[in-house]
Amino acid sequence: MTTTAPRLGPAPGRGHALVRLVRLLLVAAALLGTVLAAAGPASAHAALTGSDPQDGAVVATAPKEVNLTFSEEVAMSDDSIRVLDPAGKRVDTGEIQNLCSGSVIRYGVALLPGLPDGTYTVAWQTVSADSHPVSGxxxxxxxxxxxTSVALPDTPVGGGLVGALYGIARYLSYAGFVVLVGGGAFVLACWPRGAAVRPVQRLVVRGWLTLTAATLALLLLRHPYTKTGKLGDVFDLGGLRAVLETKTGAALSSRLLLLGAAALFVAVLFGAYARRRDEKEHKDLTFGLALGGTVVAAGIAGTWALAEHASTGLQPGIAMPVDILHLLAVAAWLGGLTALLVALYRAPSVERSAVERYSNLAFGSVVVLAATGIYQTWRQVGTWSALTDTRYGQLLLVKVGLVAVLVGIGWVSRRWVRRLAERPVGAETSDAATSDAATSEDEVSEDEVSAEVAAEPEADEREADPERAAQLARQRAAVATAQRKKARDADPERAGLRRSVLTEAAVAVVLLAVTTVLTSTEPARTEEEAGRGRATAGAAAVPNRPVDVRLPFDTGGVDGKGTVQLTLDPGRTGANALHIYVLRPNGRALDVPEVKVSFTLKAKDIGPLPVLPDRIQTGHWTASGVQLPMAGEWLMQVTVRTSEIDQTTIEKNVKIG
Structure with a gap:
């Protein structure tokens, strides 16, 4: 009688270990969600440093054009700058003028002639040189x-559901890259026998699948992420064609081509390499895979360096190779850690020498990370104050702290490695037996296998049935593997190492999340330079631009409602003429007993400077020689009295000079 060959199930203690693994990963996922939730939409990497007219300016006559100045290069299209009248109608020509000169990044748009008085809205949306959308x-x-009745979108560009999906795809692309490259490096450099272990094979293949799927998602989401914000536009072929013509589109499409080469690498690694028995052929194949894999991995890492922070700003020629080294070091460290974790929990056995080799590889990766990280910090932060005063600097400090925690846990893991006992003689199994056991050990219990082997037929029956003999041989190999795993699980040193590596992996999940958010945050150096540019632009004198303000009031008495209209001419430091018009709700002049005005510059502790205007006629008051000694944001307070007991004070901040 022929029976089905039983398959090994989880060894004793596996259930508790998997429960602990699930719990730790749930905690890590919760921390990841917290970090991503706090991230919000992608921050601006190219900042608006100035405009003409300035924000909030009141000009006497309509300008011929509107100019915007940015902190770095941006990609402009015909709809990047829109000027809207109070009714929301577009009043610009739609033709973007490139006014860049030297280090000044400025673009303008011409306005239609004969614009009437009123408040105009300038809405702009573009993509910065490091691929991130910016708007304002x-x-x-x-x-x-x-x-004005202009209604701008509530969700900024790069936000909403599309922004969240794009952020998730970015995270998965980093995770897939780390697992694919780090897992392959772990097998080649640390544990060649792992090429025949099914759980390790599945891990690396899933890394490739994750990176490929995430890259396709980024390519499809790119158009709605940077332009429309509508999820349905992922199927817009015109938008996809436009994306492929950009730097980011070229980088993503190149990554897909390189992933084709990576698929060939994975096929050879887990195919011919895993089956190779001749030592010389095995060594030659190892060298070829290491060389080819390094080239492909560096190429994939280069697709990030080409399209993001490293490609713009200071020293891009140095920053891009440094960024590639940084990504490769991260992959070798964290991807190798993931492969080691899988091997410790899922593979029948892992040699001490393999763990020691990975420990050395991780140490070298940390050294490279430290060197490249110091350069990147100087390039993106620039000053000590930016580390604490900017979001980028704060996230960078969190990342450094997590790396320090990982290094500390790694030091504990190295201590466990030193305490590991050498594997006993006879513990090694053939690659075929290891592969069969690794494939089946999760599905059938050891007791079932032992019972089946105990019920073996007599020797003559086995000889008469070669298929049955082969089946029993596989069963005995599986039982032996399960027994070795049971003995391994009982080793306290190995158990300590597994717990330590598992903790490292949980921290690495959060570290990767912080890194993803960091790459979508405005660099601290750019933020500080943009702030200085805005301060300089705000302090510049704007001659002959009267300040006009309309303020509603309500004193609560009879004829106590109306509007005060003030004009300060020329609206700069020094002497100014002040005209005040008090109007009823229907626009007619309202005669009031008294009007008083005062100016206060809180930033310099100046004021209040009182102004007592003279009544010229009904509803019209004026004062000449109103002295404002310094430029800045002045608080203007207007007191209106409509009767002996009814009065109110209204206020408004106005920018002078």
Whole structure:
């Protein structure tokens, strides 16, 4: 009678280990969710440092064009700058003018002639040189401010559901790269026998699948992520064609081509390499795989360096190779750690020498990470204050802290490695037996196998049935493997090493999440330079631009409602003429007993400087020689009295000079 060959199930203690693994990964996933939730939409990497007219400016006559100045290069299209009138109608020509000169990055758009007075909205949206979308809006007024019905999108570019999906795809692409490259490096450099172990094979293949799927998702989401914000536009072929013509599109499509070569590498690694028995052929194949795998891995890492932070800013010619080394070191360290974790929990046995080789590989990776990280920190942060005063610097400090924790846990793991006892003689198994056991050990219990082997037929029956003999041989090999694994699980040193590596892997999940958020955050150096540029632009004198302000008031008495309209001419430091018009809700002049005005510059502790205007006619008050000694943001307070007991004070911040 022929029976089905039983397969090994989990060894004793595996259930508890898997429960602990699931718990730790759930904690890591929760931490990942917290980090991503706090990240919000991608921050601007190219910042708006100035504009003409400036934000909130009131100009006497309509300008002929609107100019925007950025901190770094941006990609402009016809819809990148839109100027809208108070009714929301577009009043620009739609033709973007490149006004860049030297280090000044400036673009402009011409306005239609004969624009009436009122408040105009400038909405802009573009993509910075490091591939991240940026957008914003501001207003200026012609003649006097007015109400506006312009409604801008609530969700900024790069945010919403599309932004969340794009962020998840970015994270998965990094994770897939780390597992693919690090897993392959672990097999080639540390544990060649692991090429025949099914759990390790599945890990690396899943890394390749994850990276490929995430890259395709990034390519499809790129158009709605940077332009429309609508998830349905992932199927817009015109948008996809436009993306392929950009630097980011070229990088993603190149990554897909390189992943084709990576698939060949994986096929050879787990095929011919795993089956090779001749020592010389095995060594030659190892050298070829190591050389080819390094070239492919560096090429894939280069697709990030080509399209993101390293490709713009200071010293891109140095920063891009450094970024590639940084990514490869991360992959070798964290990807190798993941492969070691799988081997410790799922493979029948892992030699002490393999763990020691990985420990040396991880140490070298940390050294490379430290060297490249110091350079990247100087390049992206620039000053000590930026480490604590900017979001990028704060995230970088969190990343450094997590790396320090990983190094500490790694030191504990190295101590466990030193305490490991050498494997007993006879513990080694053939590659075929190891592969068969690794494939089946998760599905059938050891007791079932032992019972089946105990019920073996007599020797003559086995000789008469070669198929049955082969089946029993496989069963005996599986039982032997399960027994070795049971003995391994009982080793306290190995158990300690597994716990230590598992903790490292949990911290690495969070570290990878912080790194993903960091790559989508405005570098600290750019943020500080943009802030200085805005401060310089805000302090620049703007001559002959009267400040017009309209403020509603309500004193609570009879005829106590209306509007105060003030004009400060020329609206700069020094002497100014002040005209005040008090109007009823229907726009007619309102006669009031008293109007008072004061100016306070809180930033310099100046004021309040009182102004007592003279009544010229009904509803019209004026004062000449109003002295404002310094430029800055002045608080203007207007007191209106409509009767002996009814009065109110209203205020408004106005920018002078």
């Amino acid at each position: 809006a501001f207003t200026f007024s012609v003649g006097a401010p007015s109400t």
